[in-house]
Amino acid sequence: MPRTPGRPRSGIDDTVFAATLATVNSLGYARATVDRIAAEAGIAKTTIYRRWPTKGALITACLVDAFGPAPLTGTDRSQILAAGIRWIAAKIGEPGIGAAFAGVFTDAVNDPELRQILSAQLQDPYRLALQEVLNEPEQRVLFYIDVVVGTLLHRLGMTGRPMVDADVEALVSMVTTALNPPLSPGGPPA
Amino acid sequence: MPRTPGRPRSGIDDTVFAATLATVNSLGYARATVDRIAAEAGIAKTTIYRRWPTKGALITACLVDAFGPAPLTGTDRSQILAAGIRWIAAKIGEPGIGAAFAGVFTDAVNDPELRQILSAQLQDPYRLALQEVLNEPEQRVLFYIDVVVGTLLHRLGMTGRPMVDADVEALVSMVTTALNPPLSPGGPPA
DNA sequence: GTAGTATCGATACTTGAAGTAGCGTAAATC
């Protein structure tokens, strides 16, 4: 296994990710500057910028690492979707992750390049997996993602606290009902 | 009608609000600096800071002015809620308003003071009106607001474009179904 | 060993935006 010459990169990615979440958790997203994250990780700020081009890219990579693969398990489509909703709700509730997610989303609103990074690296893998397992068209899956993630982030953003389990279950019920609409006495919806 | 001595404030609030939306619409929220908004309005930046303590407070006041009262009309609760959803979706689709809304919301995530302003001045009036007209408890109405506003903002944030009518109708259907759950063959939900 | 290459740490710097201070001036009341 021939390696390229030069000093190899030290394995500090995990250290930086942990420092990022810890800093965001203790200081909030706005005060989690790259300087402070670097200090928390015990490395130089310039080292961070050699690996990730912008702060948004760093946070996105951190979230991709923190989320990992979605456990889309269940015996039918409703159960699979419900598992996915409970999983993302729990992740957003973990210390630092929710605030980092909301922060980078917020930054992406007016930054098309970051939006691209966020969409491609964070949303698309889960969207594609959901399309496969639910056998639903892209537009429909994107709608479910808007509903679930938007709701969870709005709650976190307006209250500062993650959504409580009872409301998560209401969300599960609402979305799974939309996925498999019940036949109503007046006939099925057009 | 006795007036206090001193030079009266000139009636520039509407001019500033219009300049704010115009600037946000043409440049995006991030580049809509207070300097540029002041220039667009043809006044000094210091005049803006004499009226609103922070940029977030300015944007919030601008949104309160732009939204106005919600038209919660209809013959039953579902129709009233549907009218409210279509109204806020249309408002968020207007040029500048959606971007300004997403921007302040984003800023509020890590700014408790701004969150307070946003909650008290923008959300609470509509929440209270909804509680009255829907005859639902506060927690339930807050959940609906999270779902509707969160979904609309997530779509705008991830795509840069407001939600199309077909998806707004899917949202209406989903939320009104949750408001008045249909009796399913397996029995009503606990 | 030496040469070459790529990374790290450290310091300093540029840029841009939020918010503040101070001052002269304009428009009102008394």
Place this chain on the structure above:
DNA sequence: GATTTACGCTACTTCAAGTATCGATACTAC
């Protein structure tokens, strides 16, 4: 006219993102 309050203007402070540079370090190739 005296007082009071708001405006325009310029300059300033503060902070964070991102960049530039340079010496030191850790590896490969010979």
